[in-house]
Amino acid sequence: MSIFKKIFSKSRSLEDGIFFDAIEKILGFSPKNLENYKKAFTHRSSNRLNNNGSPINYERLEFLGDAMLSAVIAAYLFTEAPNGDEGYLTKMRSKIVSREHLNELGKDLKLIQFIESKVPVQHFGENIHGNIFESLIGAIYQDKGYHYCEKFIYNRVIIPYVDISKLEGKVISYKSLVIEWCQKEKKIFHYDIFEDNAIDGQRLFGVKLSIDAKVIAKARATSKKKAEEKASQRAYFAFQEKMDKR
Template identity: 65%
Template sequence: MNFIRNILKRNSRSDEGGNFFVQLQKILGFQTKNHSFYKKAFTHRSMNIRDDDGNPINYERLEFVGDAMLSAVIASHLFSEVPQGDEGYLTKMRSKIVSREHLNELGRELNLIELVKSRISTDNFGNNIHGNLFEALVGAIFLDKGYSMCEKFIYERVIIPHVDIEKLEGKVISYKSLLIEWCQKEKKNFNYNVYEDTGNDQLKHFSVKLSINNKVIAKARATSKKKAEEKASKRAFFALQEKISRAI
């Protein structure tokens, strides 16, 4: 464990002058015990650090723990707060709270990217870095302080400020899933015709034509196939909103 602490300390940009734990304590609101968990929670794989056994030291495994803890605490909260909700309803509501979009918002809100240690510029990170760091931080809290403190952090940072049951009921987390559900229910054929469309852009782009019953309903363009499909689905949803709302 001392080996991990020393390596991380030598490679940390944000630890200069002791700033790392000063900033971290402002976010957490409590004293940490095992510092190595938090160092690991903000270490990007580009640092290419390994322990004595050759295991990589970065935040990715902590994401797994944090994801599980968020799901458990949110599930417990929803179970208590919505006694009339069945399994399907509770699962859908939990998915909205722990969606990648929402976790990214939480990570940005806490400005976690300022603490990350990396050999590549943070400008080159994808948007999901914010949510990944938030999950890793939750995982570190659980391993360091146990379930009760982890639960308290999730309530203070996620549930109390952001979980409004009525608002969440009307929130759409995937327009593509919603549109496919409607098409299947109404027995309509749908097709996402995706093709590469780089044009004059430096980054690769993809375009998509969304057709329903062989009629193009929406078009979109984005830097990934998934984003292009979601954008086209959102446009199609609003074009067909009245029909979809009546059916679903």
């Protein structure tokens, strides 16, 4: 082996050792196949390919992790909420695995530090945190199977964060809540969206929410979705007493 190869080998071995220790601390157990976890943090911008010419990135693991997370949470709720019907269980699961919550979980574990990408981290949207959290779960399943996957979800999601009584009152989408109430009460609602570049040249979206031809709430945010949600939240507080009786 050449001197260059020896140096490279030692460097790669050291790098793997650091990654192994960091991942082991997050997982709570020793990983068996480190490549699964490396893939879990590989962004498509890396343009990596396997021997067959197929892309190497976390997207397939994210799909798998999403399914495993949903299954474990569903089984937990089925046991812990024996009187809940299908609609109740579905809503509760949605609250636990909401994109907002998954993003928070990814941030808490500081998973972004492991990302391999040609795109600067600051250019990623918020959802990158939840995406790689799900891909990590997919990697666990690939590496160690269902039991370890379930154990990780219990330790990192259910035990520290899931309180069924508190979740029952949690609103995960004010827009959905407002729309549901308007439809039930036969009210006509409309979201008027416009661009507003007034602050430091930053692209912002303004939203006016009208109910029965009357403007109820206004909001601005960096995306249409966020602006609609913010306006809906303000509308909810304006009609909270009526909506809570729905």
